[in-house]
Amino acid sequence: MMTVAECGSISALTLGLPRTTAIPAQKGTLPKQVFYAKAPISSRLKRQFTERVQSITMLGLIRPANAGVADGARCHEVLVLGILIAGDEVPEDVLAFIAARRKSGIVFVVVRDSTADESAGKEECAFAVCRKAPGRVGHVAETKTYVGSWNPAGNVRLTLHGATLDEIWDSLCAQAILGSEDGTDLDARILRRSGVATLQDQIAKLERDHARAKAPAQRNEIYAKLHKARKQLEDLQG
Known part of the structure; x- marks a missing residue:
């Protein structure tokens, strides 16, 4: 049986993805230089690649044929890319740079050593995606890097939900x-x-401002703003 690519303890199979989407171990490792050798890159970003990224691994590639779904109008394949990092912070600029080099969607599976004392020696994982941020009508949408919450590596899963690649991509973004x-x-x-x-x-x-304010007029003004903001939040959550 094929040995699949791993990023730390994470593989397509531990994520719950179909074996048909998993990348073989011998084809998974991507040298970091592949991403910036022929592209303009700042010294700061190159330093993030070299110092904050330990390894980059292709874990899975989701296509209509191997996922058993119809092709999408916007998305034709989704790459699941493992990023093993040094330290605690996700190098979002690195993820954005990688995503910009590829037309199809990428789900980044970011792996780090656990920061919890009781979990020493274990790994944590967070999903990340780069997606055009929703904005006001008539304004150019900017691509934003979204990073999900950290969870123990053994608990993270990705589900292929949808009948087309477009629906699967939107679902994967929602999961992240x-x-x-x-x-x-x-x-x-x-x-x-x-x-x-x-x-x-x-x-x-x-x-905080209301608690510090001394003058009655100022307290009343702040309270009016506070009441309005609370009502807006209630309406938005309702």
């Missing part, structure tokens, strides 16, 4: 960004989550 297999109305849900986070930060600041 929102922790949900449901990829429907993804841009609207991402935008709503962003709005919730912004309002929560605003409310926390207003609460």
